[in-house]
Amino acid sequence: YTFGGGTRLEVDLGHVPPKLTVLSPSMHEGKATLLCLANNGFPSGWTLSWKVGCSSSSSSWEESRSPGVLQKDGLYSWSSTLRLPADQWEKLDSVTCEATQDSQTPVPETLWRNQCS
Template identity: 80%
Template sequence: MCLANKGFPSDWTLSWKLDGSSSSSSLEQSRSPGVLQNDGLYSWSSTLRLPADQWRKVGSVTCEASQSSQSAVIETLRRNQCSQS
């Protein structure tokens, strides 16, 4: 799950990259619209679901928050940073 907080205006989008490449549209993704908070700024969330076999093949997953007039905010999680179960 990717959470983005304290953004403005409301038209930011969240997108996913696997190993630095844009994720396939066939992957299961869900996104929330921007939610106006009490401070006048917005928050968003996006969830990416990967089958276990695909998760084992990727080295990193990146969430990118972007809006046309502002620099993108990027956060990358490397698979080896996650606990194995």
């Protein structure tokens, strides 16, 4: 933050883990699309990744991630989208979105398929 004639105040927030939310999938054209929202984290270098069942990657998944967006409070928000075949989603128990940053403890959020309507 900069005040008046250029006095600059910097506040070191350290590492603030983001709050994760995994939204129930939307189904379209034979694909299940899940969204992971990460809010109020610091610094901007947290990375979002997905674990589907016991696996952390598959050639049949499509992942996309947004860069960190700085909010007015000085914290960041991100999102990640996972698309997988609907028949694969129907066979799963859960999907987990995980935020990682250097040596910080990973932050997981799991969506259990039986929680979805």
